[in-house]
Amino acid sequence: GEEFEEKICLYTGAKHSILVNNGTSGLRLALHIIGVEKNEEVLITPFSFVATANAISHLGAIPHFIDIEEDSLSMCPKALEKRLNKIAFKKDGKVFNRNTGRRISALMPVHVFGIPSNLSGILKISKSWGVPIVEDAAEALGSWFNFDKNKIHCGLMGDLGVISFNGNKLITTGGGGVIITNNS
Numbered sequence: 001g002e003e004f005e006e007k008i009c010l011y012t013g014a015k016h017s018i019l020v021n022n023g024t025s026g027l028r029l030a031l032h033i034i035g036v037e038k039n040e041e042v043l044i045t046p047f048s049f050v051a052t053a054n055a056i057s058h059l060g061a062i063p064h065f066i067d068i069e070e071d072s073l074s075m076c077p078k079a080l081e082k083r084l085n086k087i088a089f090k091k092d093g094k095v096f097n098r099n100t101g102r103r104i105s106a107l108m109p110v111h112v113f114g115i116p117s118n119l120s121g122i123l124k125i126s127k128s129w130g131v132p133i134v135e136d137a138a139e140a141l142g143s144w145f146n147f148d149k150n151k152i153h154c155g156l157m158g159d160l161g162v163i164s165f166n167g168n169k170l171i172t173t174g175g176g177g178v179i180i181t182n183n184s
């Protein structure tokens, strides 16, 4: 286990990695770690495997769908910004949906088929609203962002990223997953 975690850190450049039993529980744990609670909303996209939404539901939280963009097939920064400007407001440093009254506590873009999401666009919005990012990098082992002339592995631009080792993924342990992060 520890040796595998070290190899994941070495390969991805992550400071930390934590092995978990699968990608779904990794996503659920990552959301829990960044403070997502019951009845809160997590913004995701409708173009993904069902586990993205399940991880949210398992916490008793609610998936809230933002449209995708053509290039990345993942969360469209423009659609995200437009939606937040329309429905969200800030109170005591937290963001709420004025239609539902629920807190919006995380963004979870998915790197579909290993194609990196538009994280530079999504990060700007995450920072301006103060809503953290969990990257669903389940399908993205070996996918890299080109960011400011640096290569950054998918999952390491947001607060936490999760890679899956299920049988249909890039490498497999039968079932398994790992949380990666640079945030100690």
Ligand SMILES: *Cc1c(COP(=O)(O)O)cnc(C)c1O
Binding pocket: 022, 023, 024, 025, 048, 049, 051, 052, 110, 136, 138, 139, 164, 165, 166, 175, 176, 177
């Ligand atoms: C596979 C996958 C997951 C879940 O991973 P499991 O290890 O199967 O639980 C989550 N999100 C996406 C996009 C996936 O492809």
